[in-house]
Amino acid sequence: MGLETVSLGTTGTKVSEIAFGTWRFGRENDEGTVEIGEDRAHELLDAYAEAGGNFIDTADMYGGGESEKYIGNWLAERDREDFVIASKIYWPTRTDDPNGRGLSRKHLRRQMDLILDRLGTDYVDLLYIHRWDDDTPADEFMRTLDGFVRDGKVNYLGTSTLDPNAWKVVKANEMEYEPFRLAQPRYNLVNREIEPNYIPMCDDYDIGIIPWSPLGGGFLTGKYSRNEEPADGTRGATDQQFRDSYLTEENFDVLEVVEDVADELGTTPAKVSLAWLLKHDAVTAPIIGARTVEQLAENLAATEVSLSDDQFERLTNAKSA
Numbered sequence: 001m002g003l004e005t006v007s008l009g010t011t012g013t014k015v016s017e018i019a020f021g022t023w024r025f026g027r028e029n030d031e032g033t034v035e036i037g038e039d040r041a042h043e044l045l046d047a048y049a050e051a052g053g054n055f056i057d058t059a060d061m062y063g064g065g066e067s068e069k070y071i072g073n074w075l076a077e078r079d080r081e082d083f084v085i086a087s088k089i090y091w092p093t094r095t096d097d098p099n100g101r102g103l104s105r106k107h108l109r110r111q112m113d114l115i116l117d118r119l120g121t122d123y124v125d126l127l128y129i130h131r132w133d134d135d136t137p138a139d140e141f142m143r144t145l146d147g148f149v150r151d152g153k154v155n156y157l158g159t160s161t162l163d164p165n166a167w168k169v170v171k172a173n174e175m176e177y178e179p180f181r182l183a184q185p186r187y188n189l190v191n192r193e194i195e196p197n198y199i200p201m202c203d204d205y206d207i208g209i210i211p212w213s214p215l216g217g218g219f220l221t222g223k224y225s226r227n228e229e230p231a232d233g234t235r236g237a238t239d240q241q242f243r244d245s246y247l248t249e250e251n252f253d254v255l256e257v258v259e260d261v262a263d264e265l266g267t268t269p270a271k272v273s274l275a276w277l278l279k280h281d282a283v284t285a286p287i288i289g290a291r292t293v294e295q296l297a298e299n300l301a302a303t304e305v306s307l308s309d310d311q312f313e314r315l316t317n318a319k320s321a
Ligand SMILES: NC(=O)c1ccc[n+]([C@@H]2O[C@H](COP(=O)([O-])OP(=O)(O)OC[C@H]3O[C@@H](n4cnc5c(N)ncnc54)[C@H](OP(=O)(O)O)[C@@H]3O)[C@@H](O)[C@H]2O)c1
Pocket: 020, 021, 022, 023, 024, 057, 058, 130, 160, 184, 211, 212, 213, 214, 215, 216, 217, 218, 219, 221, 223, 233, 234, 235, 236, 270, 287, 288, 289, 290, 291, 294, 295, 296, 298, 299
């Protein structure tokens, strides 16, 4: 069964119900090895496209630009029009350069050119600000982003800002420029901070939500246990920040609820966790990450899982925002 198509927020563009994230393409982990090299990246993109996926998420700084290059090389053999490509700008791209970061006109314009060059395309479907830049006036970056849309380099704007900045998104969307039509916050069964403010803001401003880390970086697959060291090769083994933020007693309590529901349905915690987002009214399309083709196949099969209303409620109530 292939992926279904949904509207990209309230825009006219259609995307597959699950997006594919390429953050780990070309990325060196704490041990200095590249997590996903170009051959594996192309296998993953092939498998995603074969399943009916068309919505690819990248950023200018993923793998220091390698992610976009891998995607560009892959797209060169295909019809670019078959895909909806999203990228992002904000994080530092040039060390020792005070202008090598953020949302200044200078950095935005340089990065926009580099993004199109690496992807080998004339436009991206969606460009996010990766974070809010308090050092640049909102009028400067909104006007510059608006120019990208007018010039045809970008179709839609998105914001990948964090929950406390919801009011800033409102401020930007009240300006006389192209508004943010999509938001990419972190959202999954253990990271619920967007529920009180960010989701209502998006609802009120017709902003579609594209959650990142829908599996909590792999935590919600059930591959980690309370009292055991993470297995070699996992994000838990190679990423201290991941261990600190995810491997907590409170999160393991949530995981028990996920595992109960998975047992009831004869399926896996990963599929249940994604099925919860797929059933969620506020969500447009979660962005899954996968390091292997097997992981990708499991995650895409989440579309076959149907949660009852009771199971959805129990999962929702396993943790509060
Ligand atoms: N806007 C932002 O600031 C932001 C931030 C983060 C991510 N993102 C986007 O969101 C995408 C997804 O983020 P994410 O990678 O954190 O997503 P995720 O789906 O929560 O985690 C993906 C990781 O979990 C593990 N995993 C996935 N499926 C599995 C399975 N079926 N069985 C066992 N392990 C599995 C793999 O890690 P291991 O096998 O290595 O353990 C995989 O790399 C990124 O690629 C990026 O496009 C955006």
